[in-house]
Amino acid sequence: MTNMHTKAKTSPSDNTEISANLVEIRGKKRPRWTTLATALRAVREEAAWPFEGARNFTEWLELNAEHFGMKSTMLNTCMWMGKYYLEDLTPKLIQWNIPAPPLDELPEHIGPELLADLRKISRAGFSDTERHYAERIMMGSVRCAELRQAWVSCRKAIKKPHARGRVPAANYEQRESTRMRAGVFEAEMLSAILMHRGLLMENGEIIEYKVLHDTQQLFPDVPMPDFILVRRHAAAGISLEAIETRLRMTPEAERSGGRCRNFFDRVWLALPQEVLKSYRNTSQAFSCFDGVLAVGDQRVTIWKDSAAKTCGDKVDVLMRRLLARLLW
Structure with missing residues (x-):
C-alpha cells in the first residue's frame, strides 16, 4: 500500500487517470465519503505537481473544496480517515474477530466523524x-x-x-x-x-447504567459532577445519579458531593480500589456520599451503598420521563 509520505510522481502523464476519476466524482450529486477518501488519497500520493493549477495538495483542497460541496478541512478528514480505516483499524478488527468490510463497502452509518474520534482514542x-x-461502530450502536x-x-x-x-x-x-x-x-x-454497561456488585452481578452525554446543555444550571448516570428501575422509573472521581478523599471532594445532593438521586464517590483498602473499617469517612465505587482491574465495583433517596429535591418528573423515552 502506498505510503502517505511517498514522493509525488514527476511525469505529467501520471495525472491523466487521476483527473478522469475526479471528473466522474464531481459529476455525482453526493459522492460517498469513502469514494472521496480513495480519490483524494490518489491526488495526495500519486499526482505530479503542479496539478490542476495547484502547487501542492493543501492548495488543491482549497481550490476544489466547493466542487465537492464541503470545506477543505472535511475533505482532508475524509482522506485521513480512509487511511486510518485501511492501515490501522482493519488489522485490529481482524485481530479482534470483528467484521471488517472493504472501505468502499462500509455501511452508511460509519462516517469520518466517528472514525476521527476513535482514532484519537487509539492514539491516546x-x-x-x-x-x-470499534465493535459498536461496526454494529451501528x-x-x-x-x-x-x-x-x-x-x-x-x-x-x-x-x-x-x-x-x-x-x-x-x-x-x-x-x-x-x-x-x-x-x-x-x-x-x-x-465496557460492562454498568456497575458491578461484589457478587459479579451487573447493574445496568447509561452514561449521559452533553450534560452541560441538558442541565445548564446544575452543579456538574464528573459523570451523570441513568438507571432504569423495574417500576418503569429512572434515577439520575452523579459520580465524583478522585485519587483520594479530600475536603474538596466532600464539598463537591454536597453540592450535587439536591440535584441527583444518588451521589457516588469513585476511588482507586487500592486507596479504599485503608478505609475498610472507617464508617464515617464517606458520609457525604450515598455510595462509594472501587475502580480497578477494568471494572467499577460498588464498594459501599446506602438506600437511594426517592428523588433529588430539584429533579423534574417530566425530565425523567423524557430521558426514559430518549434512552430506551
Missing part, C-alpha cells in the same frame, strides 16, 4: 476503549455524542494545559503529574462502565 493509548467502540464524550475523558489523561508562567517551575512537574494521573483514572473508569 486506550486500547480497551478503542476495541469497545454508538452515537457521535457518546463517542465524543469518551474521547473527552481520554483527552484529560494526555492534554497538557498552558502554564503561561503562572505555575512555579518547581511545582509544575508535580502538579502536572497529579493532573495526568487523575485524567487517566477518570478515562479508565468511563471505559470500564461502558
Whole structure:
C-alpha cells in the first residue's frame, strides 16, 4: 500500500487517470465519503505537481473544496480517515474477530466523524476503549455524542494545559503529574462502565447504567459532577445519579458531593480500589456520599451503598420521563 509520505510522481502523464476519476466524482450529486477518501488519497500520493493549477495538495483542497460541496478541512478528514480505516483499524478488527468490510463497502452509518474520534482514542493509548467502540461502530450502536464524550475523558489523561508562567517551575512537574494521573483514572473508569454497561456488585452481578452525554446543555444550571448516570428501575422509573472521581478523599471532594445532593438521586464517590483498602473499617469517612465505587482491574465495583433517596429535591418528573423515552 502506498505510503502517505511517498514522493509525488514527476511525469505529467501520471495525472491523466487521476483527473478522469475526479471528473466522474464531481459529476455525482453526493459522492460517498469513502469514494472521496480513495480519490483524494490518489491526488495526495500519486499526482505530479503542479496539478490542476495547484502547487501542492493543501492548495488543491482549497481550490476544489466547493466542487465537492464541503470545506477543505472535511475533505482532508475524509482522506485521513480512509487511511486510518485501511492501515490501522482493519488489522485490529481482524485481530479482534470483528467484521471488517472493504472501505468502499462500509455501511452508511460509519462516517469520518466517528472514525476521527476513535482514532484519537487509539492514539491516546486506550486500547480497551478503542476495541469497545470499534465493535459498536461496526454494529451501528454508538452515537457521535457518546463517542465524543469518551474521547473527552481520554483527552484529560494526555492534554497538557498552558502554564503561561503562572505555575512555579518547581511545582509544575508535580502538579502536572497529579493532573495526568487523575485524567487517566477518570478515562479508565468511563471505559470500564461502558465496557460492562454498568456497575458491578461484589457478587459479579451487573447493574445496568447509561452514561449521559452533553450534560452541560441538558442541565445548564446544575452543579456538574464528573459523570451523570441513568438507571432504569423495574417500576418503569429512572434515577439520575452523579459520580465524583478522585485519587483520594479530600475536603474538596466532600464539598463537591454536597453540592450535587439536591440535584441527583444518588451521589457516588469513585476511588482507586487500592486507596479504599485503608478505609475498610472507617464508617464515617464517606458520609457525604450515598455510595462509594472501587475502580480497578477494568471494572467499577460498588464498594459501599446506602438506600437511594426517592428523588433529588430539584429533579423534574417530566425530565425523567423524557430521558426514559430518549434512552430506551
